[in-house]
Amino acid sequence: AQRVTQPEKLLSVFKGAPVELKCNYSYSGSPELFWYVQYSRQRLQLLLRHISRESIKGFTADLNKGETSFHLKKPFAQEEDSAMYYCALSSYTGNQFYFGTGTSLTVIP
């Protein structure tokens, strides 16, 4: 069964410290993975896609098929990074996304 697991509901780091938000998945096939972010009082928005291998706002994520993980990383956290982060997996057809339960990141000044 398809599943996305984000083991940390809450994560706090100090400004300037590295941050890693964990995401593990189970999927019988070749997954496409995404990270979505929701800032306070804003709508859910796409942060980055595995397929494009891009870096957005200093965040990167590497797909590790052996460990079935897609952890989100940033070397130096900023206060504006405080938000809710969701890892999501796309079905083979792309018609359905499976979301994790989210991790609330707080960056302490």
Next chain:
Amino acid sequence: DAGVTQSPTHLIKTRGQQVTLRCSPKSGHDTVSWYQQALGQGPQFIFQYYEEEERQRGNFPDRFSGHQFPNYSSELNVNALLLGDSALYLCASSLTSGQLYGYTFGSGTRLTVV
């Protein structure tokens, strides 16, 4: 471009009633997906509409139905409301499959069933 717009923003209904939620996709997008997000949970897929037909459905009962219009806008209907239907309902649009570019989400409709 206003992006994805949803109406209404908030709604209170009584158990057993029926509700209709509306969504206008982002300009240029032809596919609309609906998600339910309960408190403290991630969004759960309800169904997706493309070319005015339901293309895929998640694990939701038949009480949940939808429609897509020729202008790509969409409605989500929920019949015989239960207390457990209280949630944030998100509409997301994409260009055909969302696999390559992901979704653009609306702000959601907060449904409270009392």
